Structure formats: C-alpha cells, structure tokens
Amino acid sequence: MKRRIGAQTSALAGLRLGKRLLPRKRPWLIAAAFILALCGVVFANYFQSFETDTFDWTGATRVPTTTHGVLSKTGAFHAEDQNLNGLTFTRWGGYSDTFPVGGYTTTIDVYLDISPPYMNGGVTPYPNDTRFDWSSAINTPNCEHRRDFVFNAGFYTDADATGSGPRFVISASNNATRSGANPKNPGRMPYTVYAEGWYIFEHRFRDNGFGVLAVDLTLKNAAGVPLMTWTLSDPSDVIGSTVGGNRYGWFVINEFPFLAFDNAGLVGFQDFCDTPPSTAGAKITGGGWIDVLMGKGTFGLTAKANSGTPTGNLTYQDHGVQDRTVKSTAITSVTVSGNCAQILGTATVNSAGAYDFQVRVCDNGEPGDNDTFSISMSDGYTAFGTLRGGNIQIH
Amino acid sequence: MKKITCMMCLLLGIVAVLWEPVRTTASTEGVTVTGAATATFAQGAALGSVALNSLEVGTGAFIEPDGTADGVYSVVLTGTTLLGQPRQIRIDGKVLSGEVAPDGRVYFNGIATMSLGDGTPAISGVPFNVSTTGNSMSLAIDSTSLPAAQLASGNISIN
Numbered sequence: 001m002k003r004r005i006g007a008q009t010s011a012l013a014g015l016r017l018g019k020r021l022l023p024r025k026r027p028w029l030i031a032a033a034f035i036l037a038l039c040g041v042v043f044a045n046y047f048q049s050f051e052t053d054t055f056d057w058t059g060a061t062r063v064p065t066t067t068h069g070v071l072s073k074t075g076a077f078h079a080e081d082q083n084l085n086g087l088t089f090t091r092w093g094g095y096s097d098t099f100p101v102g103g104y105t106t107t108i109d110v111y112l113d114i115s116p117p118y119m120n121g122g123v124t125p126y127p128n129d130t131r132f133d134w135s136s137a138i139n140t141p142n143c144e145h146r147r148d149f150v151f152n153a154g155f156y157t158d159a160d161a162t163g164s165g166p167r168f169v170i171s172a173s174n175n176a177t178r179s180g181a182n183p184k185n186p187g188r189m190p191y192t193v194y195a196e197g198w199y200i201f202e203h204r205f206r207d208n209g210f211g212v213l214a215v216d217l218t219l220k221n222a223a224g225v226p227l228m229t230w231t232l233s234d235p236s237d238v239i240g241s242t243v244g245g246n247r248y249g250w251f252v253i254n255e256f257p258f259l260a261f262d263n264a265g266l267v268g269f270q271d272f273c274d275t276p277p278s279t280a281g282a283k284i285t286g287g288g289w290i291d292v293l294m295g296k297g298t299f300g301l302t303a304k305a306n307s308g309t310p311t312g313n314l315t316y317q318d319h320g321v322q323d324r325t326v327k328s329t330a331i332t333s334v335t336v337s338g339n340c341a342q343i344l345g346t347a348t349v350n351s352a353g354a355y356d357f358q359v360r361v362c363d364n365g366e367p368g369d370n371d372t373f374s375i376s377m378s379d380g381y382t383a384f385g386t387l388r389g390g391n392i393q394i395h
Numbered sequence: 396m397k398k399i400t401c402m403m404c405l406l407l408g409i410v411a412v413l414w415e416p417v418r419t420t421a422s423t424e425g426v427t428v429t430g431a432a433t434a435t436f437a438q439g440a441a442l443g444s445v446a447l448n449s450l451e452v453g454t455g456a457f458i459e460p461d462g463t464a465d466g467v468y469s470v471v472l473t474g475t476t477l478l479g480q481p482r483q484i485r486i487d488g489k490v491l492s493g494e495v496a497p498d499g500r501v502y503f504n505g506i507a508t509m510s511l512g513d514g515t516p517a518i519s520g521v522p523f524n525v526s527t528t529g530n531s532m533s534l535a536i537d538s539t540s541l542p543a544a545q546l547a548s549g550n551i552s553i554n
Contacts, residue, residue: 300454
C-alpha cells in the first residue's frame with residue numbers, strides 16, 4: 001500500500017486509566033458487540049448520512065437525492081466522490097489507538113452503477129475495467145498506520161470467467177491501486193454483481209480467538225443480506241501489540257466520474273488518539289430510557305462546551321442483566337454535528353474503577369419518541385436504542 | 396363533565412405550582428442535576444387509584460442562577476391498581492425553572508406529558524414539581540404530591 005493519508009501524530013488521548021482496569025473478555029461482551037454491529041448503523045459511534053453536512057469527510061460532495069439519477073439510500077441526501085481519485089476519506093470521527101473489546105465494524109453504502117443511463121448521463125457503459133478501491137485501515141497502538149483492508153471493485157463489459165457484459169467484479173485484499181490489486185484476481189474469490197443499486201461494504205474487525213486480528217469484508221445487498229465475505233488475517237497483526245484501533249475509511253482510487261455513497265458508520269468503542277475538540281457553545285440535555293436486555297437503560301445527561309471547554313455529567317443505569325450504574329467523573333469532549341452530539345468522558349462503573357465512555361445522542365424532534373441514545377465503554381459494554389421515554393435536547 | 400374536571404385539576408395544579416413556598420436562597424452559580432436511578436416509595440404512596448412502589452428516573456437539567464432551567468425529566472412510576480394489576484405511569488417532562496436551597500436541596504419544575512398506562516390517551520400540559528437531595532426525590536404531579544422516594548440504586552448528581 002503505497003498511498004496513505006497523512007501521518008497521524010502519535011499524541012495519545014489522555015484517558016488512560018480505564019485501560020488498566022479492563023476486565024477479562026466475557027462472551028456476553030463479544031456477543032453484545034456482534035449484535036450491535038448487526039443492528040442499525042444509525043446507532044453507530046460515528047455515523048454520517050450527509051443529511052446536514054459532511055462532518056469528518058474530506059473530498060465528499062454532498063448532493064440531494066436523484067442527483068445523477070441516484071436516489072439516496074436513506075433520507076434526502078447522500079455524497080459523491082467526483083473523481084477526486086484518492087482524496088476522499090473519513091477518519092470515522094477520529095483515529096483510535098486501542099483495539100476495543102469485542103472489536104468494531106465500519107460500513108458504507110456504495111451505489112454500483114451498472115445499467116444505462118449511467119451517472120454521467122450517457123447510455124454508453126463506462127470503459128471496461130473502470131475501478132474503485134474502498135479501504136478501511138487499522139492503526140498500531142501508537143496511532144500509526146498498520147494495515148489496509150480493501151474492497152477492490154471494477155466495472156467490466158468483457159467476457160471471461162467472472163461473467164460477461166456490464167457488471168461489477170469485486171474482491172478483497174490488503175492492497176489497492178492498479179499496481180497493487182486486481183478485482184478479478186482469481187486467488188481472491190472475485191464476486192460478480194449484475195444488478196444496479198446500493199450495496200453495503202462492511203468491515204468487521206475482530207479477534208480471531210487467539211489474539212490476532214481478523215477482518216471480515218462483507219458485501220451485502222441494500223437490504224443487508226450478505227452476498228460474499230472475504231476474511232483477511234495476518235499472524236503478525238497481534239492485538240494490543242502491533243494492532244490498535246481504527247484508522248481511516250478511504251476511496252483509495254476512484255476512476256468513475258461520480259461514485260455515490262451514503263451511510264458511513266463505525267460501530268464500536270473508539271479510544272481516540274487525539275480527543276476531538278469540543279464544539280463551542282454546544283449544550284445538550286437528556287433524560288429518559290431505552291430498552292436493554294431484560295430491562296430499562298435509564299440515563300440523565302447534561303453537557304455543554306462554553307468557549308469550547310467541556311463540562312457536564314452523565315448518569316446511566318442498566319436495570320437489565322448487565323446491571324450497572326455509570327457515573328461520569330469527567331467530560332472530555334462535547335461535539336455537535338447536525339442534530340446529533342457525541343460526549344466523551346471517564347466514569348465509574350458501580351462506583352468503582354475509571355472507564356472511558358462514548359455517548360452519542362440524536363435529537364430527532366419533539367417529543368423525544370424518535371430520539372436516540374447509545375453508549376459504548378472501554379470495557380466493551382454497549383447499549384443503544386430509540387428512546388422509549390424521555391427526550392434529548394440539543395440546544 | 397370530564398373536560399370540566401380535567402380543567403379543574405389543571406387549574407389546581409397550576410395554583411399548586413404558583414403557591415409553592417418560596418425558597419429563601421437562590422444559588423449564585425448555575426447547577427446541573429443529572430440522574431439515572433431507582434427509588435422506592437414508603438407504603439401508602441398513591442397516584443389516583445394506583446398504589447406506588449417505586450420509580451425509575453432519568454433526568455438531566457441545567458438550572459441557571461436566575462431561576463430559569465433547561466432540561467428533561469423522565470420518570471416511570473411503578474405500582475398496582477386496586478385490582479392488584481401491575482401498572483406503570485409514565486411522565487415525560489420539560490424542565491422550565493428551578494433553584495437550589497441553602498441546604499443543597501434542588502427544586503425544579505416544568506410541564507409534562509403523563510401516560511397513566513391504563514389505555515387512555517396521554518395527558519399533556521401537566522405541571523410537575525421535583526425536589527431532590529441526591530438521596531431522595533419528591534414529585535408533585537398535577538394536584539398530587541407524592542411522598543419522597545428513597546434512592547435504591549443508581550445515582551443523582553447535583554453539581
């Protein structure tokens with residue numbers, strides 16, 4: 001992988017104490033993380049549907065639905081990579097230095113333009129072997145680039161073992177660009193797509209059971225049904241030793257004039273290398289409850305960032321099988337993007353320890369029936385949902 | 396007739412809110428109240444015909460020095476009906492004003508939507524008053540003042 005997004009500084013986030021107190025991995029944590037990954041990405045720690053902005057994307061052009069003939073996957077807007085060829089990427093809200101308990105998942109919807117009329121307005125197919133590469137990369141524990149995991153996708157009109165006529169052929173590897181990868185590589189189990197539409201490109205970063213990173217790259221149809229999975233793993237990618245947290249999501253190459261994408265998200269706790277700066281003037285209040293396994297998850301939240309200095313409190317109580325009370329001891333970041341906010345901090349769990357937490361809330365109007373609350377913690381705990389009672393107010 | 400009764404209750408509630416005894420001292424700095432907790436009622440607590448056992452609360456509010464407030468108060472009251480059926484009463488409130496007494500007790504109030512959990516439509520515009528020390532919480536909803544519920548689990552922070 002020759003091309004990388006600019007080197008990330010190795011400055012480490014200040015929230016270290018929680019790491020020393022991590023409990024041993026428990027099956028329910030992994031199961032919860034897996035369920036979280038499967039469930040709606042709208043509860044992701046980072047989520048961008050381009051409805052209001054392009055927060056934390058570079059090179060993404062926000063466009064209304066039907067632009068170049070493409071209906072947004074959800075909502076009224078999506079984004080396009082307008083042939084910027086290597087300059088379109090996200091940091092998923094920020095690079096992370098610690099591999100989270102239970103792993104993490106990144107996902108993005110990409111529109112595969114196969115049938116006329118094409119997005120360039122013509123009826124002539126794109127040239128045979130027109131490509132894009134979509135990578136989700138991982139860091140070292142020092143916040144430096146470790147490895148890319150890449151969907152290699154190409155549009156073809158020729159005829160060979162992968163099929164014939166207009167189609168996409170997709171495979172997965174640790175390399176990108178024409179010099180490094182080939183979607184039709186027979187050793188990479190190429191998968192052929194004939195039907196035009198939205199497809200989900202998902203990366204699931206997980207422990208292979210022996211402390212080594214394994215990444216499942218899954219291509220899903222618009223409904224979320226898996227079509228093909230490639231698993232990449234290298235024995236030198238040892239979690240906690242050579243492997244840290246998330247790095248970027250990146251269209252490493254894009255040879256299409258317009259490549260439409262939507263709903264980019266990361267699900268899983270992020271221990272940021274650099275704490276995101278707070279949004280000056282942000283003010284959030286919330287209280288209510290979501291459903292958790294066998295009970296309610298009640299929460300109270302106040303957070304603001306006068307002049308950019310974050311303050312506030314979080315209290316959360318899981319009344320279900322994972323019974324716990326979370327009480328913040330420090331708020332380290334309050335950021336607002338559109339109608340959603342992210343609150344980072346440190347908390348005790350059942351009056352003990354010091355764990356990092358990441359809360360994301362969305363204010364979807366009054367009353368709060370459609371508002372959402374999610375919490376991820378450095379010990380692997382996750383809970384999320386649409387409010388069953390209460391309200392979120394982003395003032 | 397029902398409408399008149401509802402209006403009377405509403406008026407009584409508003410009067411109760413307005414005639415709440417004046418706290419002697421307001422805080423000189425704003426405070427936040429943040430809580431997610433379970434609290435239990437002593438025997439005899441009731442709202443209408445529902446005997447209350449406990450409440451689960453989630454609240455977050457900023458109370459400014461001038462007595463204005465912004466925030467959310469959400470509580471589920473759990474109890475039993477006269478027929479012994481379990482019942483949950485849901486109150487979702489918007490905090491509008493509040494203050495801190497010299498002893499540290501925080502008072503706040505606002506307007507809520509109350510769902511009685513009996514299949515009848517939720518009632519909106521219901522005034523509520525809350526006072527809390529962090530260890531207990533007292534709630535007056537509409538014209539009914541409930542006895543203080545003692546914290547059983549969770550946490551209420553006043554900062």
